Amino acid sequence: MRPARGILLIVLAVTVFSVMSAFVKAAGRVPAGEAVFFRSACALPIILIWLAMRGDLRHGLHTQNYRGHIYRSVAGTLAMGLGFAGLKFLPLPEVTALRFITPIMIVIFAAILLGERIRMVRLAAVLAGLVGVLIILWPRFDAGFAGAGQRELIGAGMVLASAGFAAFAQIAIKRMAGVEKTAAIVFFFSMTSMVLSLFSLPFGWVWPVGMEWFYLIGAGVVGGIGQILLTSSYRFSDAGTLAPFTYVSMIWSLLIGYFAFGEVPTWAMLAGAALIILSGVAIVLRERQLGIARTATRNVTKPR
Known part of the structure:
Protein backbone atom coordinates (compact mmCIF):
# COMPACT_ATOMS: atom_id res chain seq x y z
CA MET A 1 0.00 0.00 0.00
CA ARG A 2 1.16 3.54 -0.83
CA PRO A 3 -1.42 5.83 0.80
CA ALA A 4 0.27 9.06 -0.32
CA ARG A 5 0.00 8.05 -3.97
CA GLY A 6 -3.60 6.92 -3.48
CA ILE A 7 -4.51 10.26 -1.88
CA LEU A 8 -2.87 12.18 -4.74
CA LEU A 9 -4.82 10.16 -7.31
CA ILE A 10 -8.16 10.60 -5.52
CA VAL A 11 -7.62 14.37 -5.27
CA LEU A 12 -6.81 14.50 -8.99
CA ALA A 13 -9.90 12.38 -9.71
CA VAL A 14 -12.34 14.65 -7.85
CA THR A 15 -10.66 17.67 -9.46
CA VAL A 16 -11.28 16.47 -13.00
CA PHE A 17 -14.82 15.35 -12.07
CA SER A 18 -15.47 18.93 -10.92
CA VAL A 19 -14.24 20.16 -14.31
CA MET A 20 -16.52 17.60 -15.99
CA SER A 21 -19.54 18.95 -14.09
CA ALA A 22 -18.57 22.49 -15.09
CA PHE A 23 -18.42 21.45 -18.75
CA VAL A 24 -21.88 19.88 -18.55
CA LYS A 25 -23.27 22.97 -16.85
CA ALA A 26 -21.66 25.23 -19.47
CA ALA A 27 -23.44 23.26 -22.21
CA GLY A 28 -26.73 24.28 -20.60
CA ARG A 29 -28.80 24.07 -23.81
CA VAL A 30 -27.95 20.38 -24.25
CA PRO A 31 -30.40 17.94 -22.55
CA ALA A 32 -29.10 15.75 -19.72
CA GLY A 33 -29.58 12.49 -21.67
CA GLU A 34 -27.50 13.81 -24.55
CA ALA A 35 -24.81 14.93 -22.09
CA VAL A 36 -24.74 11.40 -20.65
CA PHE A 37 -24.21 10.01 -24.16
CA PHE A 38 -21.22 12.27 -24.85
CA ARG A 39 -19.83 11.62 -21.35
CA SER A 40 -19.93 7.86 -21.92
CA ALA A 41 -19.07 7.67 -25.62
CA CYS A 42 -16.06 9.99 -25.41
CA ALA A 43 -14.78 8.28 -22.26
CA LEU A 44 -15.00 4.76 -23.70
CA PRO A 45 -11.92 4.93 -26.01
CA ILE A 46 -9.81 6.30 -23.15
CA ILE A 47 -10.97 3.49 -20.85
CA LEU A 48 -10.25 0.85 -23.51
CA ILE A 49 -6.73 2.22 -24.05
CA TRP A 50 -6.16 2.19 -20.28
CA LEU A 51 -7.38 -1.42 -20.02
CA ALA A 52 -5.12 -2.43 -22.92
CA MET A 53 -2.10 -0.79 -21.26
CA ARG A 54 -2.87 -2.69 -18.04
CA HIS A 62 -15.02 -11.34 -18.81
CA THR A 63 -17.94 -11.54 -16.42
CA GLN A 64 -20.30 -14.15 -15.02
CA ASN A 65 -22.63 -11.65 -13.35
CA TYR A 66 -24.40 -9.78 -16.12
CA ARG A 67 -27.38 -9.11 -13.88
CA GLY A 68 -25.18 -7.37 -11.32
CA HIS A 69 -23.63 -5.20 -14.03
CA ILE A 70 -27.09 -4.29 -15.33
CA TYR A 71 -28.28 -3.22 -11.86
CA ARG A 72 -25.12 -1.19 -11.27
CA SER A 73 -25.12 0.36 -14.75
CA VAL A 74 -28.80 1.33 -14.76
CA ALA A 75 -28.54 2.89 -11.30
CA GLY A 76 -25.29 4.64 -12.24
CA THR A 77 -26.73 5.98 -15.50
CA LEU A 78 -29.82 7.36 -13.74
CA ALA A 79 -27.57 8.93 -11.11
CA MET A 80 -25.47 10.59 -13.81
CA GLY A 81 -28.45 11.80 -15.84
CA LEU A 82 -30.33 13.23 -12.87
CA GLY A 83 -27.15 14.88 -11.60
CA PHE A 84 -26.57 16.49 -14.99
CA ALA A 85 -30.20 17.64 -15.07
CA GLY A 86 -29.88 19.17 -11.61
CA LEU A 87 -26.97 21.29 -12.82
CA LYS A 88 -29.39 23.16 -15.07
CA PHE A 89 -31.51 24.28 -12.12
CA LEU A 90 -29.06 24.82 -9.24
CA PRO A 91 -25.62 26.37 -8.67
CA LEU A 92 -22.69 23.98 -9.04
CA PRO A 93 -21.62 24.13 -5.33
CA GLU A 94 -25.16 23.33 -4.20
CA VAL A 95 -25.39 20.33 -6.50
CA THR A 96 -22.04 19.08 -5.19
CA ALA A 97 -23.13 19.57 -1.57
CA LEU A 98 -26.40 17.68 -2.06
CA ARG A 99 -24.59 14.83 -3.81
CA PHE A 100 -22.49 14.36 -0.66
CA ILE A 101 -25.52 12.69 0.90
CA THR A 102 -24.72 9.53 -1.09
CA PRO A 103 -22.72 7.84 1.77
CA ILE A 104 -25.63 8.55 4.11
CA MET A 105 -28.08 6.93 1.70
CA ILE A 106 -25.74 3.95 1.36
CA VAL A 107 -26.09 3.34 5.10
CA ILE A 108 -29.89 3.56 4.87
CA PHE A 109 -30.18 1.32 1.81
CA ALA A 110 -27.65 -1.18 3.18
CA ALA A 111 -29.85 -1.56 6.25
CA ILE A 112 -32.93 -2.10 4.07
CA LEU A 113 -31.44 -4.24 1.29
CA LEU A 114 -28.54 -6.03 2.99
CA GLY A 115 -29.90 -6.23 6.53
CA GLU A 116 -26.97 -4.32 8.02
CA ARG A 117 -27.52 -2.91 11.50
CA ILE A 118 -27.37 0.85 12.04
CA ARG A 119 -25.86 1.53 15.45
CA MET A 120 -25.84 4.77 17.38
CA VAL A 121 -22.84 6.48 15.74
CA ARG A 122 -24.01 5.88 12.19
CA LEU A 123 -27.62 6.71 13.09
CA ALA A 124 -26.53 10.06 14.53
CA ALA A 125 -24.43 10.74 11.41
CA VAL A 126 -27.37 9.91 9.14
CA LEU A 127 -29.70 12.25 11.04
CA ALA A 128 -27.08 15.03 10.99
CA GLY A 129 -26.66 14.64 7.24
CA LEU A 130 -30.42 14.86 6.68
CA VAL A 131 -30.53 18.03 8.78
CA GLY A 132 -27.76 19.42 6.55
CA VAL A 133 -29.92 18.76 3.49
CA LEU A 134 -32.84 20.61 5.11
CA ILE A 135 -30.59 23.58 5.89
CA ILE A 136 -29.52 23.80 2.25
CA LEU A 137 -33.07 23.48 0.93
CA TRP A 138 -34.77 25.75 3.47
CA PRO A 139 -34.28 28.96 1.43
CA ARG A 140 -35.78 27.13 -1.56
CA PHE A 141 -38.93 26.35 0.44
CA ASP A 142 -39.12 29.99 1.54
CA ALA A 143 -39.02 31.03 -2.12
CA GLY A 144 -42.29 29.18 -2.64
CA PHE A 145 -43.49 26.61 -5.13
CA ALA A 146 -43.95 28.91 -8.09
CA GLY A 147 -41.59 30.39 -10.67
CA ALA A 148 -37.90 30.22 -9.85
CA GLY A 149 -38.55 28.59 -6.48
CA GLN A 150 -40.36 25.69 -8.13
CA ARG A 151 -37.55 25.17 -10.64
CA GLU A 152 -34.96 25.11 -7.88
CA LEU A 153 -36.95 22.60 -5.83
CA ILE A 154 -37.31 20.39 -8.90
CA GLY A 155 -33.56 20.61 -9.42
CA ALA A 156 -32.92 19.74 -5.78
CA GLY A 157 -35.23 16.74 -6.09
CA MET A 158 -33.30 15.56 -9.15
CA VAL A 159 -29.96 15.86 -7.35
CA LEU A 160 -31.23 14.00 -4.28
CA ALA A 161 -32.63 11.27 -6.53
CA SER A 162 -29.24 11.19 -8.25
CA ALA A 163 -27.56 10.62 -4.88
CA GLY A 164 -30.04 7.84 -4.14
CA PHE A 165 -29.33 6.01 -7.39
CA ALA A 166 -25.59 6.51 -6.82
CA ALA A 167 -26.03 4.78 -3.46
CA PHE A 168 -27.80 1.86 -5.18
CA ALA A 169 -24.91 1.67 -7.67
CA GLN A 170 -22.36 1.56 -4.83
CA ILE A 171 -24.28 -1.22 -3.09
CA ALA A 172 -24.34 -3.18 -6.36
CA ILE A 173 -20.56 -2.73 -6.65
CA LYS A 174 -20.21 -3.88 -3.04
CA ARG A 175 -22.11 -7.06 -3.88
CA MET A 176 -19.82 -7.70 -6.87
CA ALA A 177 -16.62 -6.95 -4.92
CA GLY A 178 -14.19 -9.84 -4.89
CA VAL A 179 -16.06 -11.57 -7.73
CA GLU A 180 -15.97 -9.11 -10.64
CA LYS A 181 -12.81 -7.33 -11.76
CA THR A 182 -12.68 -3.57 -11.54
CA ALA A 183 -11.89 -3.41 -15.26
CA ALA A 184 -15.17 -5.16 -16.07
CA ILE A 185 -17.17 -2.87 -13.78
CA VAL A 186 -15.68 0.25 -15.38
CA PHE A 187 -16.11 -0.98 -18.96
CA PHE A 188 -19.65 -2.33 -18.66
CA PHE A 189 -20.85 0.85 -16.96
CA SER A 190 -19.48 3.09 -19.72
CA MET A 191 -20.91 0.87 -22.45
CA THR A 192 -24.33 0.49 -20.81
CA SER A 193 -24.72 4.17 -19.94
CA MET A 194 -23.94 5.10 -23.55
CA VAL A 195 -26.65 2.72 -24.82
CA LEU A 196 -29.22 3.72 -22.19
CA SER A 197 -28.73 7.41 -22.92
CA LEU A 198 -30.02 6.80 -26.46
CA PHE A 199 -33.50 6.17 -25.03
CA SER A 200 -33.69 9.89 -24.26
CA LEU A 201 -33.22 10.75 -27.95
CA PRO A 202 -36.98 11.12 -28.69
CA PHE A 203 -37.30 13.66 -25.86
CA GLY A 204 -35.49 16.46 -27.66
CA TRP A 205 -31.77 16.18 -28.35
CA VAL A 206 -30.21 19.22 -29.98
CA TRP A 207 -27.38 19.59 -32.47
CA PRO A 208 -24.40 21.09 -30.57
CA VAL A 209 -23.01 24.33 -31.90
CA GLY A 210 -19.81 26.26 -31.30
CA MET A 211 -18.28 25.71 -27.86
CA GLU A 212 -20.94 23.15 -26.97
CA TRP A 213 -18.91 20.55 -28.89
CA PHE A 214 -15.87 21.38 -26.78
CA TYR A 215 -17.84 21.19 -23.53
CA LEU A 216 -19.51 17.86 -24.35
CA ILE A 217 -16.40 16.12 -25.72
CA GLY A 218 -14.35 17.62 -22.90
CA ALA A 219 -16.82 16.26 -20.34
CA GLY A 220 -16.38 12.78 -21.78
CA VAL A 221 -12.59 12.95 -21.96
CA VAL A 222 -12.03 14.34 -18.46
CA GLY A 223 -14.76 12.03 -17.13
CA GLY A 224 -12.91 9.02 -18.51
CA ILE A 225 -9.63 10.27 -17.07
CA GLY A 226 -11.33 10.83 -13.72
CA GLN A 227 -12.72 7.31 -13.74
CA ILE A 228 -9.24 5.90 -14.38
CA LEU A 229 -7.70 8.05 -11.62
CA LEU A 230 -10.44 7.06 -9.19
CA THR A 231 -10.05 3.35 -9.95
CA SER A 232 -6.26 3.54 -9.76
CA SER A 233 -6.33 5.31 -6.38
CA TYR A 234 -7.79 2.21 -4.70
CA ARG A 235 -4.76 0.20 -5.81
CA PHE A 236 -2.59 2.19 -3.40
CA SER A 237 -4.84 2.82 -0.40
CA ASP A 238 -8.04 1.58 1.22
CA ALA A 239 -11.42 3.23 0.75
CA GLY A 240 -11.59 4.45 4.35
CA THR A 241 -8.39 6.45 3.97
CA LEU A 242 -9.38 7.94 0.62
CA ALA A 243 -13.04 8.78 1.24
CA PRO A 244 -12.50 12.03 3.23
CA MET A 269 -25.56 26.25 1.62
CA LEU A 270 -22.15 26.41 3.33
CA ALA A 271 -23.57 25.42 6.73
CA GLY A 272 -25.59 22.55 5.29
CA ALA A 273 -22.67 21.34 3.20
CA ALA A 274 -20.37 21.38 6.26
CA LEU A 275 -22.87 19.31 8.24
CA ILE A 276 -23.29 16.79 5.42
CA ILE A 277 -19.51 16.50 5.00
CA LEU A 278 -18.97 15.98 8.74
CA SER A 279 -21.64 13.30 8.85
CA GLY A 280 -20.14 11.58 5.80
CA VAL A 281 -16.67 11.59 7.33
CA ALA A 282 -18.11 10.20 10.58
CA ILE A 283 -19.74 7.35 8.65
CA VAL A 284 -16.51 6.59 6.78
CA LEU A 285 -14.43 6.58 9.96
CA ARG A 286 -16.98 4.36 11.72
CA GLU A 287 -17.05 1.92 8.79
CA ARG A 288 -13.26 1.77 8.87
CA GLN A 289 -13.27 1.11 12.63
CA LEU A 290 -15.83 -1.67 12.22
CA GLY A 291 -13.79 -3.16 9.37
CA ILE A 292 -10.65 -3.25 11.53
CA ALA A 293 -12.62 -4.86 14.34
CA ARG A 294 -14.05 -7.52 12.01
CA THR A 295 -10.56 -8.29 10.65
CA ALA A 296 -9.16 -8.63 14.17
CA THR A 297 -12.02 -10.97 15.12
CA ARG A 298 -11.41 -13.17 12.09
CA ASN A 299 -7.70 -13.34 12.88
CA VAL A 300 -8.38 -14.37 16.47
CA THR A 301 -10.94 -17.03 15.60
CA LYS A 302 -9.05 -18.37 12.58
CA PRO A 303 -8.05 -22.03 13.13
CA ARG A 304 -4.33 -22.66 13.19
Missing part, protein backbone atom coordinates in the same frame (compact mmCIF):
# COMPACT_ATOMS: atom_id res chain seq x y z
CA GLY A 55 -3.31 -5.98 -19.92
CA ASP A 56 -6.92 -6.24 -18.73
CA LEU A 57 -8.58 -5.79 -22.09
CA ARG A 58 -8.99 -9.51 -22.76
CA HIS A 59 -9.41 -11.10 -19.33
CA GLY A 60 -10.73 -8.10 -17.41
CA LEU A 61 -13.87 -7.79 -19.49
CA PHE A 245 -10.40 13.44 0.38
CA THR A 246 -13.33 13.21 -2.04
CA TYR A 247 -14.75 16.28 -0.29
CA VAL A 248 -12.02 18.35 -1.96
CA SER A 249 -14.55 18.60 -4.79
CA MET A 250 -16.50 21.09 -2.64
CA ILE A 251 -13.57 23.52 -2.80
CA TRP A 252 -13.30 23.17 -6.57
CA SER A 253 -17.06 23.57 -7.01
CA LEU A 254 -17.04 26.79 -5.00
CA LEU A 255 -14.14 28.19 -7.02
CA ILE A 256 -15.49 27.11 -10.42
CA GLY A 257 -19.01 28.21 -9.55
CA TYR A 258 -17.83 31.66 -8.50
CA PHE A 259 -15.30 32.40 -11.25
CA ALA A 260 -16.96 30.60 -14.19
CA PHE A 261 -20.66 31.09 -13.47
CA GLY A 262 -20.78 33.97 -10.99
CA GLU A 263 -22.44 31.77 -8.35
CA VAL A 264 -22.05 33.20 -4.85
CA PRO A 265 -22.61 30.56 -2.12
CA THR A 266 -25.12 31.34 0.61
CA TRP A 267 -24.48 30.83 4.31
CA ALA A 268 -27.25 28.22 4.40
Whole structure:
Protein backbone atom coordinates (compact mmCIF):
# COMPACT_ATOMS: atom_id res chain seq x y z
CA MET A 1 0.00 0.00 0.00
CA ARG A 2 1.16 3.54 -0.83
CA PRO A 3 -1.42 5.83 0.80
CA ALA A 4 0.27 9.06 -0.32
CA ARG A 5 0.00 8.05 -3.97
CA GLY A 6 -3.60 6.92 -3.48
CA ILE A 7 -4.51 10.26 -1.88
CA LEU A 8 -2.87 12.18 -4.74
CA LEU A 9 -4.82 10.16 -7.31
CA ILE A 10 -8.16 10.60 -5.52
CA VAL A 11 -7.62 14.37 -5.27
CA LEU A 12 -6.81 14.50 -8.99
CA ALA A 13 -9.90 12.38 -9.71
CA VAL A 14 -12.34 14.65 -7.85
CA THR A 15 -10.66 17.67 -9.46
CA VAL A 16 -11.28 16.47 -13.00
CA PHE A 17 -14.82 15.35 -12.07
CA SER A 18 -15.47 18.93 -10.92
CA VAL A 19 -14.24 20.16 -14.31
CA MET A 20 -16.52 17.60 -15.99
CA SER A 21 -19.54 18.95 -14.09
CA ALA A 22 -18.57 22.49 -15.09
CA PHE A 23 -18.42 21.45 -18.75
CA VAL A 24 -21.88 19.88 -18.55
CA LYS A 25 -23.27 22.97 -16.85
CA ALA A 26 -21.66 25.23 -19.47
CA ALA A 27 -23.44 23.26 -22.21
CA GLY A 28 -26.73 24.28 -20.60
CA ARG A 29 -28.80 24.07 -23.81
CA VAL A 30 -27.95 20.38 -24.25
CA PRO A 31 -30.40 17.94 -22.55
CA ALA A 32 -29.10 15.75 -19.72
CA GLY A 33 -29.58 12.49 -21.67
CA GLU A 34 -27.50 13.81 -24.55
CA ALA A 35 -24.81 14.93 -22.09
CA VAL A 36 -24.74 11.40 -20.65
CA PHE A 37 -24.21 10.01 -24.16
CA PHE A 38 -21.22 12.27 -24.85
CA ARG A 39 -19.83 11.62 -21.35
CA SER A 40 -19.93 7.86 -21.92
CA ALA A 41 -19.07 7.67 -25.62
CA CYS A 42 -16.06 9.99 -25.41
CA ALA A 43 -14.78 8.28 -22.26
CA LEU A 44 -15.00 4.76 -23.70
CA PRO A 45 -11.92 4.93 -26.01
CA ILE A 46 -9.81 6.30 -23.15
CA ILE A 47 -10.97 3.49 -20.85
CA LEU A 48 -10.25 0.85 -23.51
CA ILE A 49 -6.73 2.22 -24.05
CA TRP A 50 -6.16 2.19 -20.28
CA LEU A 51 -7.38 -1.42 -20.02
CA ALA A 52 -5.12 -2.43 -22.92
CA MET A 53 -2.10 -0.79 -21.26
CA ARG A 54 -2.87 -2.69 -18.04
CA GLY A 55 -3.31 -5.98 -19.92
CA ASP A 56 -6.92 -6.24 -18.73
CA LEU A 57 -8.58 -5.79 -22.09
CA ARG A 58 -8.99 -9.51 -22.76
CA HIS A 59 -9.41 -11.10 -19.33
CA GLY A 60 -10.73 -8.10 -17.41
CA LEU A 61 -13.87 -7.79 -19.49
CA HIS A 62 -15.02 -11.34 -18.81
CA THR A 63 -17.94 -11.54 -16.42
CA GLN A 64 -20.30 -14.15 -15.02
CA ASN A 65 -22.63 -11.65 -13.35
CA TYR A 66 -24.40 -9.78 -16.12
CA ARG A 67 -27.38 -9.11 -13.88
CA GLY A 68 -25.18 -7.37 -11.32
CA HIS A 69 -23.63 -5.20 -14.03
CA ILE A 70 -27.09 -4.29 -15.33
CA TYR A 71 -28.28 -3.22 -11.86
CA ARG A 72 -25.12 -1.19 -11.27
CA SER A 73 -25.12 0.36 -14.75
CA VAL A 74 -28.80 1.33 -14.76
CA ALA A 75 -28.54 2.89 -11.30
CA GLY A 76 -25.29 4.64 -12.24
CA THR A 77 -26.73 5.98 -15.50
CA LEU A 78 -29.82 7.36 -13.74
CA ALA A 79 -27.57 8.93 -11.11
CA MET A 80 -25.47 10.59 -13.81
CA GLY A 81 -28.45 11.80 -15.84
CA LEU A 82 -30.33 13.23 -12.87
CA GLY A 83 -27.15 14.88 -11.60
CA PHE A 84 -26.57 16.49 -14.99
CA ALA A 85 -30.20 17.64 -15.07
CA GLY A 86 -29.88 19.17 -11.61
CA LEU A 87 -26.97 21.29 -12.82
CA LYS A 88 -29.39 23.16 -15.07
CA PHE A 89 -31.51 24.28 -12.12
CA LEU A 90 -29.06 24.82 -9.24
CA PRO A 91 -25.62 26.37 -8.67
CA LEU A 92 -22.69 23.98 -9.04
CA PRO A 93 -21.62 24.13 -5.33
CA GLU A 94 -25.16 23.33 -4.20
CA VAL A 95 -25.39 20.33 -6.50
CA THR A 96 -22.04 19.08 -5.19
CA ALA A 97 -23.13 19.57 -1.57
CA LEU A 98 -26.40 17.68 -2.06
CA ARG A 99 -24.59 14.83 -3.81
CA PHE A 100 -22.49 14.36 -0.66
CA ILE A 101 -25.52 12.69 0.90
CA THR A 102 -24.72 9.53 -1.09
CA PRO A 103 -22.72 7.84 1.77
CA ILE A 104 -25.63 8.55 4.11
CA MET A 105 -28.08 6.93 1.70
CA ILE A 106 -25.74 3.95 1.36
CA VAL A 107 -26.09 3.34 5.10
CA ILE A 108 -29.89 3.56 4.87
CA PHE A 109 -30.18 1.32 1.81
CA ALA A 110 -27.65 -1.18 3.18
CA ALA A 111 -29.85 -1.56 6.25
CA ILE A 112 -32.93 -2.10 4.07
CA LEU A 113 -31.44 -4.24 1.29
CA LEU A 114 -28.54 -6.03 2.99
CA GLY A 115 -29.90 -6.23 6.53
CA GLU A 116 -26.97 -4.32 8.02
CA ARG A 117 -27.52 -2.91 11.50
CA ILE A 118 -27.37 0.85 12.04
CA ARG A 119 -25.86 1.53 15.45
CA MET A 120 -25.84 4.77 17.38
CA VAL A 121 -22.84 6.48 15.74
CA ARG A 122 -24.01 5.88 12.19
CA LEU A 123 -27.62 6.71 13.09
CA ALA A 124 -26.53 10.06 14.53
CA ALA A 125 -24.43 10.74 11.41
CA VAL A 126 -27.37 9.91 9.14
CA LEU A 127 -29.70 12.25 11.04
CA ALA A 128 -27.08 15.03 10.99
CA GLY A 129 -26.66 14.64 7.24
CA LEU A 130 -30.42 14.86 6.68
CA VAL A 131 -30.53 18.03 8.78
CA GLY A 132 -27.76 19.42 6.55
CA VAL A 133 -29.92 18.76 3.49
CA LEU A 134 -32.84 20.61 5.11
CA ILE A 135 -30.59 23.58 5.89
CA ILE A 136 -29.52 23.80 2.25
CA LEU A 137 -33.07 23.48 0.93
CA TRP A 138 -34.77 25.75 3.47
CA PRO A 139 -34.28 28.96 1.43
CA ARG A 140 -35.78 27.13 -1.56
CA PHE A 141 -38.93 26.35 0.44
CA ASP A 142 -39.12 29.99 1.54
CA ALA A 143 -39.02 31.03 -2.12
CA GLY A 144 -42.29 29.18 -2.64
CA PHE A 145 -43.49 26.61 -5.13
CA ALA A 146 -43.95 28.91 -8.09
CA GLY A 147 -41.59 30.39 -10.67
CA ALA A 148 -37.90 30.22 -9.85
CA GLY A 149 -38.55 28.59 -6.48
CA GLN A 150 -40.36 25.69 -8.13
CA ARG A 151 -37.55 25.17 -10.64
CA GLU A 152 -34.96 25.11 -7.88
CA LEU A 153 -36.95 22.60 -5.83
CA ILE A 154 -37.31 20.39 -8.90
CA GLY A 155 -33.56 20.61 -9.42
CA ALA A 156 -32.92 19.74 -5.78
CA GLY A 157 -35.23 16.74 -6.09
CA MET A 158 -33.30 15.56 -9.15
CA VAL A 159 -29.96 15.86 -7.35
CA LEU A 160 -31.23 14.00 -4.28
CA ALA A 161 -32.63 11.27 -6.53
CA SER A 162 -29.24 11.19 -8.25
CA ALA A 163 -27.56 10.62 -4.88
CA GLY A 164 -30.04 7.84 -4.14
CA PHE A 165 -29.33 6.01 -7.39
CA ALA A 166 -25.59 6.51 -6.82
CA ALA A 167 -26.03 4.78 -3.46
CA PHE A 168 -27.80 1.86 -5.18
CA ALA A 169 -24.91 1.67 -7.67
CA GLN A 170 -22.36 1.56 -4.83
CA ILE A 171 -24.28 -1.22 -3.09
CA ALA A 172 -24.34 -3.18 -6.36
CA ILE A 173 -20.56 -2.73 -6.65
CA LYS A 174 -20.21 -3.88 -3.04
CA ARG A 175 -22.11 -7.06 -3.88
CA MET A 176 -19.82 -7.70 -6.87
CA ALA A 177 -16.62 -6.95 -4.92
CA GLY A 178 -14.19 -9.84 -4.89
CA VAL A 179 -16.06 -11.57 -7.73
CA GLU A 180 -15.97 -9.11 -10.64
CA LYS A 181 -12.81 -7.33 -11.76
CA THR A 182 -12.68 -3.57 -11.54
CA ALA A 183 -11.89 -3.41 -15.26
CA ALA A 184 -15.17 -5.16 -16.07
CA ILE A 185 -17.17 -2.87 -13.78
CA VAL A 186 -15.68 0.25 -15.38
CA PHE A 187 -16.11 -0.98 -18.96
CA PHE A 188 -19.65 -2.33 -18.66
CA PHE A 189 -20.85 0.85 -16.96
CA SER A 190 -19.48 3.09 -19.72
CA MET A 191 -20.91 0.87 -22.45
CA THR A 192 -24.33 0.49 -20.81
CA SER A 193 -24.72 4.17 -19.94
CA MET A 194 -23.94 5.10 -23.55
CA VAL A 195 -26.65 2.72 -24.82
CA LEU A 196 -29.22 3.72 -22.19
CA SER A 197 -28.73 7.41 -22.92
CA LEU A 198 -30.02 6.80 -26.46
CA PHE A 199 -33.50 6.17 -25.03
CA SER A 200 -33.69 9.89 -24.26
CA LEU A 201 -33.22 10.75 -27.95
CA PRO A 202 -36.98 11.12 -28.69
CA PHE A 203 -37.30 13.66 -25.86
CA GLY A 204 -35.49 16.46 -27.66
CA TRP A 205 -31.77 16.18 -28.35
CA VAL A 206 -30.21 19.22 -29.98
CA TRP A 207 -27.38 19.59 -32.47
CA PRO A 208 -24.40 21.09 -30.57
CA VAL A 209 -23.01 24.33 -31.90
CA GLY A 210 -19.81 26.26 -31.30
CA MET A 211 -18.28 25.71 -27.86
CA GLU A 212 -20.94 23.15 -26.97
CA TRP A 213 -18.91 20.55 -28.89
CA PHE A 214 -15.87 21.38 -26.78
CA TYR A 215 -17.84 21.19 -23.53
CA LEU A 216 -19.51 17.86 -24.35
CA ILE A 217 -16.40 16.12 -25.72
CA GLY A 218 -14.35 17.62 -22.90
CA ALA A 219 -16.82 16.26 -20.34
CA GLY A 220 -16.38 12.78 -21.78
CA VAL A 221 -12.59 12.95 -21.96
CA VAL A 222 -12.03 14.34 -18.46
CA GLY A 223 -14.76 12.03 -17.13
CA GLY A 224 -12.91 9.02 -18.51
CA ILE A 225 -9.63 10.27 -17.07
CA GLY A 226 -11.33 10.83 -13.72
CA GLN A 227 -12.72 7.31 -13.74
CA ILE A 228 -9.24 5.90 -14.38
CA LEU A 229 -7.70 8.05 -11.62
CA LEU A 230 -10.44 7.06 -9.19
CA THR A 231 -10.05 3.35 -9.95
CA SER A 232 -6.26 3.54 -9.76
CA SER A 233 -6.33 5.31 -6.38
CA TYR A 234 -7.79 2.21 -4.70
CA ARG A 235 -4.76 0.20 -5.81
CA PHE A 236 -2.59 2.19 -3.40
CA SER A 237 -4.84 2.82 -0.40
CA ASP A 238 -8.04 1.58 1.22
CA ALA A 239 -11.42 3.23 0.75
CA GLY A 240 -11.59 4.45 4.35
CA THR A 241 -8.39 6.45 3.97
CA LEU A 242 -9.38 7.94 0.62
CA ALA A 243 -13.04 8.78 1.24
CA PRO A 244 -12.50 12.03 3.23
CA PHE A 245 -10.40 13.44 0.38
CA THR A 246 -13.33 13.21 -2.04
CA TYR A 247 -14.75 16.28 -0.29
CA VAL A 248 -12.02 18.35 -1.96
CA SER A 249 -14.55 18.60 -4.79
CA MET A 250 -16.50 21.09 -2.64
CA ILE A 251 -13.57 23.52 -2.80
CA TRP A 252 -13.30 23.17 -6.57
CA SER A 253 -17.06 23.57 -7.01
CA LEU A 254 -17.04 26.79 -5.00
CA LEU A 255 -14.14 28.19 -7.02
CA ILE A 256 -15.49 27.11 -10.42
CA GLY A 257 -19.01 28.21 -9.55
CA TYR A 258 -17.83 31.66 -8.50
CA PHE A 259 -15.30 32.40 -11.25
CA ALA A 260 -16.96 30.60 -14.19
CA PHE A 261 -20.66 31.09 -13.47
CA GLY A 262 -20.78 33.97 -10.99
CA GLU A 263 -22.44 31.77 -8.35
CA VAL A 264 -22.05 33.20 -4.85
CA PRO A 265 -22.61 30.56 -2.12
CA THR A 266 -25.12 31.34 0.61
CA TRP A 267 -24.48 30.83 4.31
CA ALA A 268 -27.25 28.22 4.40
CA MET A 269 -25.56 26.25 1.62
CA LEU A 270 -22.15 26.41 3.33
CA ALA A 271 -23.57 25.42 6.73
CA GLY A 272 -25.59 22.55 5.29
CA ALA A 273 -22.67 21.34 3.20
CA ALA A 274 -20.37 21.38 6.26
CA LEU A 275 -22.87 19.31 8.24
CA ILE A 276 -23.29 16.79 5.42
CA ILE A 277 -19.51 16.50 5.00
CA LEU A 278 -18.97 15.98 8.74
CA SER A 279 -21.64 13.30 8.85
CA GLY A 280 -20.14 11.58 5.80
CA VAL A 281 -16.67 11.59 7.33
CA ALA A 282 -18.11 10.20 10.58
CA ILE A 283 -19.74 7.35 8.65
CA VAL A 284 -16.51 6.59 6.78
CA LEU A 285 -14.43 6.58 9.96
CA ARG A 286 -16.98 4.36 11.72
CA GLU A 287 -17.05 1.92 8.79
CA ARG A 288 -13.26 1.77 8.87
CA GLN A 289 -13.27 1.11 12.63
CA LEU A 290 -15.83 -1.67 12.22
CA GLY A 291 -13.79 -3.16 9.37
CA ILE A 292 -10.65 -3.25 11.53
CA ALA A 293 -12.62 -4.86 14.34
CA ARG A 294 -14.05 -7.52 12.01
CA THR A 295 -10.56 -8.29 10.65
CA ALA A 296 -9.16 -8.63 14.17
CA THR A 297 -12.02 -10.97 15.12
CA ARG A 298 -11.41 -13.17 12.09
CA ASN A 299 -7.70 -13.34 12.88
CA VAL A 300 -8.38 -14.37 16.47
CA THR A 301 -10.94 -17.03 15.60
CA LYS A 302 -9.05 -18.37 12.58
CA PRO A 303 -8.05 -22.03 13.13
CA ARG A 304 -4.33 -22.66 13.19
